[in-house]
Amino acid sequence: MLKKLVLSGLLAAGVACAQEWEVGAIGGYGYAPHLTVSKGSAKAETGIGTGGVVGVFAGDDMYRFWSGELRYLYRFDDLKLSSGSVKAPTFSAHTHILTADFLGHFRPKESRFRPFIAFGGGAKIMVGSGIESAGQPLGNFVGLTATHEILPVADIGGGIKINLHKNLRLRVEMRDYISPVPNKVLAPAPGASLGGVLNDIQGMVGLSLTW
């Protein structure tokens, strides 16, 4: 799936080669609803913390209402784990996200304001970079682990592009990057279960050059 998505994104970009190009930087803030880990009747909450996200993207307006783009994001997302008033110390982590997306616009590309929806997919690499410690609080639920794992990711979202100038474009958007639970970085302890998907909702503002 990952391979297909990437290829189709590249294909789309190739098709659009003769069209209007766009390269920009983007940044914002991400929020991920917690995951629930259970062990018997006991439960704890884990996941990734809110944190900044920065990245770059490149795309092309292939058609009057459709465009495609490639995007790399670096998400600051320390791992979190808590149960009631008990919290594990912050465990440093970050995620690399690489996606290819289709963007459907509600206004033609000549418009100054172009609301759009986006969907696509790719891969994310979660990296736990904190210092492991024996006796980590709530270690009987989840071990916050200094390792990395590669996960498929799908994303969906929308926003608006604003042409500020002939070659300068602003965009405001919201995306939800949806991936499986990272159970190597957030390793469920023996007897504990951690299921579901990980949503990572990011609100971002981007600035891009077009030609």
Added chain:
Amino acid sequence: MKVSKRVILALLALFCIGGTAFCATFGNSVPIRGTVSDLALDEGRGRLYIANFSAGRIEIMDTASRALQTPLLTPLPPSAVSLSPDGVYLVAGEYNNFGASTAKGGLTIFNLSAGTKQEVAINDPVLAVAFGAGSQALVITTQQFLLADPSTGTTTPLPAPVALEGKPLPVPFSTFPPNIIQASTGVSGDGQTIVILAQIANGDPKNAAVLIYRVGQLQVGVLGIISTPPLGPRSVSVNQDGSSFMAGWTLMSQDIFGLADVPYANGDFRLGGHVWDNIRNQIYVDVPVTATEAPVLHVMDTDNLTVRQRIQLPQTMSGRALMSSDGNTAYAASEGGVLVLPIGTLDGSAPRVTALQEDVVFLGDACNRQIISKLVNIVDQGGGHVDFKLSLPNGTKGVQLSQTSGVTPASVRIDVDPTLFQNAKGSTTIPLTITSAAAINIPFPVRLVINTRDLNQTGKLINVPGKIVDILADPVRNYVYLLRQDKNVVLVYDGSTLKPLMCGQQQCQLRTGNTPVSMAMTDDQQFLIVGNDRSHLASVFNLDALQADVPIVFEDGYPRSIGVAHGGIWATVRVVSPPADVTCQGGVSNNPLYRVDFDNRTASAPPALGVYCNQVPADSALAGTPFKNYMLLAMTDGTAAMWDAGSDTWVVSRTDGTAASGAFGAFGDDQFLVDNKVLDPSLYAVATLESASGHSSGMGVWIDRNTGLRTTNASDSGPGTIERVNLNTLETYSARLTAEAPVLASTLTTPPIGQIGETILPFTRTLAMAPDGQSILLLTQSGLTQVAILFDAPTPVPMVSGLVNAADGGTDVAPGGLALVHGSGLASRSETAFTLPLPSTLGDACVTVGDIALPLFRVSATEILAQLPFGLSGDVPLVVRTPGGVSDPFTAHIQTFAPAIFHTGQAGDQTGLATVVRQKNDDFVDFTNPIHPNDVLSIYLTGLSQTSPPAPFGDVAPADPLSVTATPPTVTLGNSTLPVLFSGLVPGEIGVYIINVSVPHGVPSAVQTPLTVKQGGFSTTLQVRVVNP
């Protein structure tokens, strides 16, 4: 030809056998054809000017070659000599105290730059001449105090409030300047203060005057001193700023008279001298105890004259001594001339042999009757190779030295056969004497303590070297204070662990005056007061800060026993100047009791003690009652007196008529103990406690305040006895023998060593309740003995139910491993060892495996942690012995190897973690700290058996060389074999092994992977989490 240094040392040792004349001494003596009255050092010209009194000239000694040059002649006998600060003028004072002479004194002023001299006539004999930092010399004659200007030869008189004297001339043969002139001078390091010790003109040798002159002032301060013995030697040493000085045998400050005394001065003006070392903050003192003893230089502290070293001199100092400005050389007048002492070498190369240990303790017990070996380290403080000889008292049996002579540094093994001491059932102390032909010092002997307690004896021995004369518990701060008399300190111990309290890197010690005798805490428990028998003060310490506070001054004498009750602090005093207003039956009371004004830090003797004469022998003792409502005064003639805090008077006194000593104190407000006598509130003896168990030593009150405690001593080398006192029937009960005897005055009284003071009161306080109330502390032969609060609780017969390793609790145990003995009645109390090597008796219990006593870490009624012996495997009987009896033998299956990983790790709220540590984060491996590729792991375990070289049994493994396992283990992680980087004992630990392994790159991730340690067919496995990457 090359001759080794060791051969030379051996030859020196041979020469020394013939007598001390061939033994090493410190420094050189330069003979003077005449007699020396004073010295002046001219560092600019490299000269020492030596006033040669009887030859009538100033000798000039070249300080480099020590050769005498052409002297400077004086018209009259030179009594004093001093060099101006600019080095131009040398002023000689002259003493021509012949009865018929009209010119009895004078000055000769030598201009050393111009080569001229000037005579100045003075009517009176000159006693002292001294330059400070000013341009004028202070000149003291028998009648006048003058300032002399050496450039003009004019003198300016200063007020002279006291007339001084010297001996008239002529004098009989063999009379020397200090006995004639009777004066000496010292100048502070900054040159601003001149101190002169002289004789007051009334013919009494006990009446001296200390003259203090501040440069630039127009008057001389005079302090009259009456001393017994007379204030000899006639030598004065002053510190850098003139705030403290030593005159004769006493140390003074400008604020406090009599800071500390040299304990055993004989008062001879000629014999001895001293010099202050402002660089090292020490005083070098030669004050002979007797006129005939070999000369010894004592290196003393400048605040309380604590003796640090004793150095052999070629001659006795005699009066004036000087120190070079760089502190490297001292010049001292001596019996035959001048001593040149290379003081700087005392910091370095001067050969001084000493033992690193003060005490060496051998603990035998009912389980351990094998030879006990200990090491004593003989070193040269100068860092060199110096000969030494070791000797034991004649007739000593059961103690063998691996060598009785040798060259430093050396570790000498001392083997003690406890069977030869087992009948003592207490502690035998034997001095190990160290001598050396090449060393300049007189080493302090090492005390060998050999304890051979039996099963029925109780208490844990805690070695405290030195002469401990008093004990106090501080429940407010959980401290225990021990008064060490020979070092003039209060040792502060933690009340729970009974280990020395640390203040930074050093043990907390409170420095007292000289020869401290007793302690007391103030009523508010904020201050500790210490009476000192060689200081005119009681030391005071702020206990919260553990710092010295303003002391209490006793101008008339020396405080000894201090008693505290509500609103009153009293002190017995060795009075030397009885106050005239304290009388008894028409005569002056020669030794009254003093009351302390703590706010003003003074003490005074009231004219009477209520209706009683204030006459109290100095060896009496004071003790407040537990609730501080009354105070007991006990005297050796059987007299007792009581102070009532409520009425603020001495309300009763009664003489029993029999001599008393030993225990004294109060069980409560209404019951007192003096020796064996229990006294009621009227001090009437209402009961006599048994004396069959020995002489009374200490007493106290149990925590419930309803039971008394008492200790006795039948023999110093035997067991002691602790027993309860029923305060209703006034009978003793529950007597129990202690591991060693409590001290008595006779125990503490030993032959004095040089000028180390010793004052032992006949009444002894040797018992204190531990601050936490959980045990009883006794002052005993080797230091402290800790006795359980329920020492008399019945002890069941021990029964062993199992033996497991102390790592994972498995039943596999191996030689040298740590093991847990399970059972019941295994010890009469819980106790943990904190001395090394580990004791074989703990909590009054001992354990043998195949007749080998096990070193014990901790004991309780149900569990004993011990180390198994190396080299013993198979099925062997394990037996536990307690006062309750001997257990039935338990068959211990000791395997050749039994690797077992400890589960003693603790992290966060997790306990019982396996002791596998990732070196990357120095943390235990567990689910949240998994193993990663390339990790280096340290696995701590026991049961790896023999090492190479063999490790000590019951003692820590050495760091150099490391003890490597004789049979290498293998370690696997899943299917991967982990390279072993090291396998052996952990240095500094007992029975704990470590295996360091590295984790290869390709280990697969798994939540649970077996980590297996295998040795000689025996293995242990642990499940661990591996994460890759």
